[in-house]
Amino acid sequence: MRVLVQGAGVAGLTAAFELATRGAAVTVAEARHALGGNASWFAGGMLAPWCERESAEQPVLDLGRDAADWWDAATPGQVTRAGTMVVAAPRDNGELERFASRTSGHRRVDEDEIALLEPDLAGRFRRGLLFPDEAHLDPRQAMAALHDRLADKGVEFHFGADASAVSGFDRQIDCTGMAAGDDRLRGVRGEMLILNTPDVSLSRPVRLLHPRFPLYVVPRTDHRFMVGATMIESQSTGPVTARSMMELLSAACALHPAFGEAEIVETGVGVRPAFSDNLPRVEARGNTVTINGLYRHGFLLAPAMARQAAELVFNQDKSMELANETDRQRQSA
Structure with a gap:
């Protein structure tokens, strides 16, 4: 055929x-x-x-x-195959509980285990969720x-x-x-950044929960990190907006302050088709x-x-x- x-x-x-x-x-x-x-x-x-x-x-x-x-x-x-880590600041513990209640396939991790799994996040988060079967x-x-x-x-x-x-x-x-x-x-616009910094190492994707602007950071090779992503009901393929750039960078710095000194290697926009x-x-x-x-x-x-x-x-x-x-x-x- x-x-x-x-x-x-x-x-x-x-x-x-x-x-x-x-x-x-x-x-x-x-x-x-x-x-x-x-x-x-x-x-x-x-x-x-x-x-x-x-x-x-x-x-x-x-x-x-x-x-x-x-x-x-x-x-x-x-x-x-290193799983996914989900964390939240202590003030956003309610977001972590909501996330846990709506998902399965995870186990709870405390501050010590977070530090063991992701040493660069040591002392930054008290509680989290590990999804060990994800990749x-x-x-x-x-x-x-x-x-x-x-x-x-x-x-x-x-x-x-x-x-x-x-x-x-x-x-x-x-x-x-x-x-x-x-x-x-309909088009759903997603904006992303690629940051480069030798001062942060992650072994797996980390999701930072926030009631207004949740974030994920995915490690790439050579100390690069994909930071995303917005979900905007739009078919525009124009450049990343200033607001999105600030929110993505602010959330990344909340995960680890060293991202504030990272190089912005690339910005990108993808329009994803959705029914x-x-x-x-x-x-x-x-x-x-x-x-x-x-x-x-x-x-x-x-x-x-x-x-x-x-x-x-x-x-x-x-x-x-x-x-x-x-x-x-x-x-x-």
Whole structure:
């Protein structure tokens, strides 16, 4: 089967992997001239289904709990399995209790254990939650690794290409996000920073709870940290606003004051497509299957959506083969 995947974000790359693994001849067409620059490029990369359940529906946990295993198998060496730490200042202990009541898969940690797990946070927080089964990855490195793995499987990539410029496919999978033109989608703007400081070391993502502006900090390589993220109901792709910059930096400094002296290496904005219920959908229309609405859970939910899309593509093909065989039998009779 020949399948065209439109879009080389996280949805498109994971769909291409599932299809190629099942034996399809896959071509990926991406409007951008290189990998990256889309919403996936500015993601946190947290594979944290139990934490996300605090503000998401149960399907996010159900669909995302195997994501770390999927990424580990598809991109060996890219996943760090160190869990997630959630902390709050003593004055915001109510936020920690609320978070604990809405989630599962965690255990409580005291000041001594926080210091043991994250020495640079020693003495800064008295209580926290550890989600030991969660993981994280660097989205850019993971996407590059998945691209290379796909190329090794014979997947063809066409960058800077409109999907209409390539033809001759049995099926298509549309993974173009907001560009799909689905009027049911809304854009949710997420702003992020990448900071560099040799004065802070973290082993895992840390979420700092605050009643007005919760924050997460995800460690990258070379003393870099991804700090995010806002959730603004907007499709604007303009630069990070001054207000968001100040709030992100203020929250980062509340986690550790050394972030006040960090270099701001990069700022970024990603507009994430979302349906009204904030849950993703895999849908079939004729010979086209769409994956969309990943919202803020791209790397967490893309593997499950890719599996659903591949099953739909192949099951649809089997249904058509059965119908054609039935027609041939009727004609011969």
